[in-house]
Amino acid sequence: MKKSVGKSKGIKVAKDLKSIFEELELVESSIHSSLTLRGYLENPRISFDEKVKTLKNIFKDYISEQAYDFVLLFLRSNSINNLTEVLRNYKRTRDEKGVLELEVKTAIPLSPEEKEALMQRFSTKLGRPLTIRNIIDVNIIGGMVIRAGDIMIDASISSKMDKLIKRLRQG
Numbered sequence: 702m703k704k705s706v707g708k709s710k711g712i713k714v715a716k717d718l719k720s721i722f723e724e725l726e727l728v729e730s731s732i733h734s735s736l737t738l739r740g741y742l743e744n745p746r747i748s749f750d751e752k753v754k755t756l757k758n759i760f761k762d763y764i765s766e767q768a769y770d771f772v773l774l775f776l777r778s779n780s781i782n783n784l785t786e787v788l789r790n791y792k793r794t795r796d797e798k799g800v801l802e803l804e805v806k807t808a809i810p811l812s813p814e815e816k817e818a819l820m821q822r823f824s825t826k827l828g829r830p831l832t833i834r835n836i837i838d839v840n841i842i843g844g845m846v847i848r849a850g851d852i853m854i855d856a857s858i859s860s861k862m863d864k865l866i867k868r869l870r871q872g
Contacts, residue, residue, distance in 0.1 A: 717767070720813075722791055723833060724768035727810055728760060729784050730836045742781050752776055763810045801829050806836045806846040806857070823849060 732739050738759075742752055756772060764772075775781045792802065803823055805811060811819070816833050824831045827849060838846075843858040 719832060721765065721768045721771065722788065723816065723835065724764040725771060725784065726788055726834045727763060727837070728756075728768070728772050729788055730834075731759070732781065733785070734837060742776065745779075749777065795832060799829060801827060801831050801849055803831045803833045804836060804848040805833055806838045806841055806848075808837070808839050808841045808843055810837060811835045819847075823847075827852075 732742065741747060741755065753773065753776070756769070756776070760769065760772075772781075772784070775784050796802070803819065805819060811833070816835070820831050820833055831849070841857045841859055842862070844856045844861075846857050846860070847854040
């Protein structure tokens with residue numbers, strides 16, 4: 702007998718799925734931006750259990766158990782690089798549905814509350830549904846760089862420091 706999913710349950714599942722993919726994007730971005738982490742995870746001499754412990758330590762405060770289980774699935778099959786392809790296909794499907802991706806570069810991961818606040822503010826301003834992709838870039842130092850389609854807002858400390866240095870050099 703097939704169970705029916707109520708409307709509110711369906712909305713919750715969709716929101717959970719969206720959150721899981723945002724968390725997976727955080728993991729993928731972290732692996733992609735750190736040669737050390739990527740090399741560690743791809744090293745066949747390091748046991749699976751050690752890799753699991755490392756990932757738990759790194760992401761314990763940032764991803765849910767569901768996202769963690771998904772990452773472990775890729776790790777167990779020695780195909781962590783395929784996570785990028787899965788996320789790319791998810792984004793393509795989402796883009797076809799008219800959802801705009803808000804790319805937010807920060808030095809540390811955004812909290813769920815910060816993501817929600819950004820999503821509410823920008824979806825209202827842009828007039829369409831959004832998803833947030835949080836990219837970790839330690840060169841940002843603080844603040845954030847936001848990109849949505851052709852729009853870019855650079856509110857990073859590194860950018861402000863660069864502008865200040867240029868002004869000081871100009872006299």
